[in-house]
Amino acid sequence: MSHAQEVAARVTAERLDTFMRQALTRCGVDEPSTAAVSRALLTASRMGTDSHGLRLLPHYLRAVQGGRVNPRPGMVFSRRMPAIGYLDADDGFGHLAGYTAIDHAIAMADDTGLGAVAVGHSSHFGAAGCYPLEAARRGLIGMAVCNSDPFVRLHQGQGAFHGTNPFAFAAPVEGEPPYLLDMATSAIPWNRVQQYAAIDRELPADVAADAHGDVTTDPRQVRSLLPLGGAQFGFKGAGLAGVVEVLSSTLAGMLNGFRLLPMGGPDMSTPRGVGHFFLVMRPDAFTDRATYQASMRDYLDDLRAQPAQPGAEVLAPGDREWRCQARRDAEGIPLDPANLTAFERIAEELGLAPLTVR
């Protein structure tokens, strides 16, 4: 899934963390927000989710400098029932909202077995997988969804309506890193269209639409993405995006994605009111810990033993990510030429020592 990128430099996670924290701090961002943003970007960059890793730092700095994101939010959590809470994120960084919300959901799940938190007045939270991953690391099943501004057309629709509305799910596996699914409900990512347009390459069939909603493979004609399932079966992807929308904006009383201000601007001063939703479950409470662990093990053993097509490989969700993380922890996290330039510019603008790269 990941696309080969030109590696201009590599950086250790530690140095990247230091640089990102310095840059955010220089922009007036408080310590909890700084720590949360850096942690989420590092998590994504280490496991190879490059669309949601260090690449986003310049965007987040613009958002906080422009006033869209509150650098020192007073987030307020209300536990409204034993297993349900609401977090008002006070227009702060979505990453802090995400880690805060999943912590509350975990605490409620410790009490009741389940915990769900709707988050309102938030902003972009990076890779959705970051938050369920925290639950899985503590032995719990986690789920996160988030709405976004319109990129994806409805089934049989003409123009963009839903966002790429990601769905992320993580579950603990004894003796290995978590099972982790983190996927957009669109047929392809918007980034992919931009990359293909830049190199004048034809898109795969049945993933994107032109101004009339008709399928096109010309990236310059693309005005919306198709929902997962494409032109014929996109009612499934659109339905999943709808579930994400109901959970993330409706439960939090936020505007639905069609009415969200675009993430990319030009308005970088008005808070967007993004909604998120998090769910945590205790997997060992349905039967018992040993049964859960053995069932999960048997399932993954069966899955990984399936014969693959020639030259291909059968993977469980997360296998690719953990393999990438091990490699990047050894070799360093890659920056492409655009990342490198952007980070050099940040150092210059904010008067920071440049990021030390290899």
Next chain:
Amino acid sequence: MSHAQEVAARVTAERLDTFMRQALTRCGVDEPSTAAVSRALLTASRMGTDSHGLRLLPHYLRAVQGGRVNPRPGMVFSRRMPAIGYLDADDGFGHLAGYTAIDHAIAMADDTGLGAVAVGHSSHFGAAGCYPLEAARRGLIGMAVCNSDPFVRLHQGQGAFHGTNPFAFAAPVEGEPPYLLDMATSAIPWNRVQQYAAIDRELPADVAADAHGDVTTDPRQVRSLLPLGGAQFGFKGAGLAGVVEVLSSTLAGMLNGFRLLPMGGPDMSTPRGVGHFFLVMRPDAFTDRATYQASMRDYLDDLRAQPAQPGAEVLAPGDREWRCQARRDAEGIPLDPANLTAFERIAEELGLAPLTVR
């Protein structure tokens, strides 16, 4: 989505209900199981989910006559934490397990805001949407998933591994029937392949695979379905099927779908040990009832106002189903020639008055 079928006769819901109950009772099925099976099949048939409606009655009768399904189960529910329970379905009908489990999940959600039930030692439960629908009718959000025997290949895999592993979600909408998504995580239904093989029609591109896992459009060559997303993006559908599998078999400590006995037999005497999972949430507990209702209304108004492609229509999940239900409640539920023959044979074999049709 629905395929035109040849209508041999029509029947009222009331008469269909009576006939199905008589047939089940004649096979020794107890009253709660009889009521649950008929209720689920009627729900599906009324809303046009014909693959999971009255068509399945002959199958269920064979399953109970063969001994696979326990006609008088002693289902045992254990509330293991305030929001989590386990239902041992004692190899009874999945429909009774489903309605029982969703009732317990609703009761727990009334207490804590959320309720989840894993069901073990169950059997086929019909249309997954039946159970979240019960939650939505009582003002709650519901979700149901279920594993099934292998039909769908993994991303880059050669043979069938996951079942069609459905995901169903329903949410209440003030003043109209619920929002309802009920979808398989495969690219198309297995039924569709069989229908196309019968009429020698080519399949859509990128939905099914041959014995090597390669995409084919020849229905007679099909040995597995592709996961939602097709050959290139099937890691998404396979990941969703995996989430369904983890929730429905792993949490319940049941065998994963790859190891399930085939629904279609030939063994109709051994219990299959199907797992289900149900989740219920109180949508008005995150903010408040008025906010939830207004947000849901605004979202659906925005969605239904989107321009459609020429000759097409933009629908919210459930719109098609409720429209079909209104039509069938007026005109009667259609039986195709195969249904009619099967129902005549049941009446003859069990010594029942034939189903009165129009």
